[in-house]
Amino acid sequence: MKKIILASQSPRRRELLSQIGLEFFVCPSGMEEKISSDIPVEVVKELSLQKAQDIFEKIDERHTAKEESIGDLKSEDALVIGADTIVVFDGKMLGKPRDREDAVRMLSMLQGKTHSVYTGVTLLTKETRVTFAEETKVMMYPMSQEEISWYVDTKEPMDKAGAYGIQGFCARFIQKIDGDYNTVVGLPVGRIYQELKNIGGIL
Numbered sequence: 001m002k003k004i005i006l007a008s009q010s011p012r013r014r015e016l017l018s019q020i021g022l023e024f025f026v027c028p029s030g031m032e033e034k035i036s037s038d039i040p041v042e043v044v045k046e047l048s049l050q051k052a053q054d055i056f057e058k059i060d061e062r063h064t065a066k067e068e069s070i071g072d073l074k075s076e077d078a079l080v081i082g083a084d085t086i087v088v089f090d091g092k093m094l095g096k097p098r099d100r101e102d103a104v105r106m107l108s109m110l111q112g113k114t115h116s117v118y119t120g121v122t123l124l125t126k127e128t129r130v131t132f133a134e135e136t137k138v139m140m141y142p143m144s145q146e147e148i149s150w151y152v153d154t155k156e157p158m159d160k161a162g163a164y165g166i167q168g169f170c171a172r173f174i175q176k177i178d179g180d181y182n183t184v185v186g187l188p189v190g191r192i193y194q195e196l197k198n199i200g201g202i203l
Helices: 011-019 040-064 100-110 145-153 169-173 181-185 189-199
Strands: 003-006 024-026 078-089 092-094 114-124 129-140 174-178
Touching: 003 011, 011 181, 011 189, 040 078, 040 114, 040 129, 078 100, 078 189, 092 100, 100 145, 114 181, 114 189, 129 181, 129 189, 145 169, 169 174
Parallel strands: 003 024, 003 078
Antiparallel strands: 078 092, 078 114, 114 129, 129 174
């Protein structure tokens, strides 16, 4: 039975994997992201693959060093999950805000309108690689500048693509979504579970 490694430090992704009953190690990727496409669905797939490969290639190296986070796991016994999420509005890809001003800029664009959230996922073992992406459309209520300033001051937007967290304080500004809610949070775990069943030796 292969062991699962989540190549992300996101607490939201950890919660989602736990929610569907999976046991896993957390080993965040610290790689420098390199993008070769300007198509959102391809960008998140590419970045999720890079993150998964980064950790997969380091497993045996970490095993030799007996790193505590992944115990004595070897690459042939592992499945690595890499993921990346971006927000897209009017053809522009929005990652995490650089600073407060950037968060205000993003939210000012998104308020009162509909945008797309893409999450790419890679499931990687020594024998198999599965990479896919999911899209969910999000419609936000109009937000005043006072509401945007209040929300940014909560600090919640600063580590999130598009400068908001649908599962946090920003829930008050979400009018509706079209697609998988968990894709917006950062990990489409329903799709992941189905893909894991197809891989075999995991569940």
